[in-house]
Amino acid sequence: MYYYRLYGMLLESELCFPEADELTPPVTPDATLTLGMPPEWVVTEYRQGKFSSITEQVMWFRLYDELLVYVEQGSKAIVWKLDPALDEVRMRTYLLSGAITFLLLQRGYLLIHGSALCCKDKAYLISGPSGSGKSTTALHLMKQPGILFASDDICAIRTENGQSILYPGPPWQRVCADVMRRDPDSEYTYIREADEKYGRKLTDSYCRKPLPVGGMFTIYRDNCEELSCEELSGSEKLQVLTHNLFRGELLNLLGITPARMTQFLSAVTSFPIYKIARPQNRDTTKEIPEIISKYINDVRFLVFPS
Known part of the structure; x- marks a missing residue:
């Protein structure tokens, strides 16, 4: 068995994840991940043609006729490999954004x-639609002194004592092909996803400890002439947060319970959210990191107003 700390969760895994830093036993795990057959009722439903079953504490889902993942009570994940030809890199990619994600959801994250970066003992989130420039922005910011990688693709947060705390993910950064080509000094692995992603494992310059969230920057392409950055408030702030949830489609199945709404409201009142509108017709690759860097290094920004 292998042991990892992923997003603050101690995981005992039958599968090796080279993307993460392995822990040395003894470890008391919070959750386990094993390879094999799920409960018989799941197999029966799958063979009857179902694709998934999603409830708050028991979930299973099929991924492209290649994997079936069963997750229970935030403490157990079982992975059934449906396609023997599925290669390990693709399988691990699915699990790091599938099985692990569902365990975290069930555990209340x-x-x-x-992407998440850290600076001056604060974590900063960079979100936005696909193709908005999240990964490119993070790569540029990480070249600046004092800014470290904290998480990619999934930013896992818990509210503790009135603060939103980010729990770092594995030191594994995924980028699209054009970003990879602009970073020739790093060694990337071809993930072979539908959108042609590449990944690299960081050996240094990444954050290992949980940190309070200092702010969130959401990047959008817009029909504007100039790059702009504005702080959001009220319902617009809540709307941007919920539109940038990972696995947000689950809300349609699980519904927004009072506990979940309380979670959203706790987040939006504990850190500022900024909207960055970028022009469609010119390259702002270097300008966006400069804007974010100014906010991060501004003492007035680091102290969120009461």
């Missing part, structure tokens, strides 16, 4: 889709 708020999951934001985006």
